[in-house]
Amino acid sequence: MIVPVRRLAALCVLGAVLTGCGTEHTSAPEPDRPAKSPAASRPPTLAPGPAGLAPVFKSGARGGGKTVALTFDADMTADQGPRAAGGERFDNPALLATLRRLKVPSTVFMTGRWAEEYPAQARAIGTDPLFEVANHSYSHYAFTSRCYGLPTVAPGKMRADVERAFAAFKKAGITNAMPYFRFPGGCYDRAALRAVGRAGVTAVQWDVVSGDAFATDSDAVADEVLRGVKPGSVVVMHCTRSAAPATERAIRKVVPELRERGYRFVRVSELIGTAGR
Known part of the structure; x- marks a missing residue:
């Protein structure tokens, strides 16, 4: 994901583009606890759609209680290695530290290329019970022909791209x-859903766009989230320092305010697990 919110609204697409994953003390209400499930149980998913299309999840039930899932895209494209070698930061340790300090269960949609660039951070996220890691493709190339100028994955290689990301996570x-699975840019069509459906994933979109992509005004980002959140919302944000520098500061405003309103933070898996109940 990554697209300024004004452009996104103008295009009527909940999407985004390229590159997406310390601290000052603030008091907060009782922290949220990630829901526990038996170790042997499988993560909740939605049933496949017709003709094997991957199901698409955008938000939880509005009547299911005041829960909200903050999600963070750890974006890095397959060809951005030279930029990382030159000093550009596609990670955001301060954001992750703040989420830990505030004890906010979160879902990180990670590209395989990001996991390769920052393996220690990827492992730390993936082994922290506060977080869960989900797939944002290997290359952050688009799965449709028109998606904010992103390079595209060939239709015959879409499933392989998803599976390559999972392999990078394991490594x-x-x-x-x-x-x-979250589509790069949020762009998909039936062919893309069919391709990723073969990988056995549930596609996860969102219903609240934070507008943190390339934003420098953290208050504006926070206000965008606070205006949009409803019970069961999925909020899309980013954990890439270079492309979303205001996100960590915005989180420091968003989290206590939503808790004050009675919201409980959950991971996407909890929302999916209660969908349809």
Whole structure:
């Protein structure tokens, strides 16, 4: 994901583009606890759609209680290695530290290329019970022909791209990645859903766009989230320092305010697990 919110609204697409994953003390209400499930149980998914299309999840039930899932896209494209070698940071340790300090269960949609670039951070996220890791493709190339100028994955290679990301997670030490997939840019069509459906994943979109992509005003980002959140919302944000520098500061405003409103933070798996109940 990554697209400024104004452009996104103008195009009527909940999407985004390229590159997406310390601290000052603030008091907060009782922290949220990630829901526990038996170790042997499988992560919750939605039933496949007709003709094997991957199911698409956008938000939880509105009447299911005041829960909200913050999600963070750890974006890095397959060809951005030279930029990382030159000093550009596609990670955001301060954001992850703040989420830990505030004890916010979260879902990180990670590209395989990001896991390769930052294996220690990827492993730390994947082994922290506060977080869960899900798939954001290997290359962050688009799965449709028109998606904010992103390079595209050939139709015959879409499933392989998803599976390559899962393989990169395992190599980094993430052994429990969720069977969820977020399309780069949020762009998909029936052919893309059919391709990723063969990988056995549930596609996860969102219903609240934070507008943190390339934003520098953290208050504006926080206000965008606070205006949009409803019970069961999935919020899309980013954990890439270079492309979303205001996100960590925005989180420091969003989390206590939503808790004050009675919201409980959950991971995407909890929302999916209660869908339809």
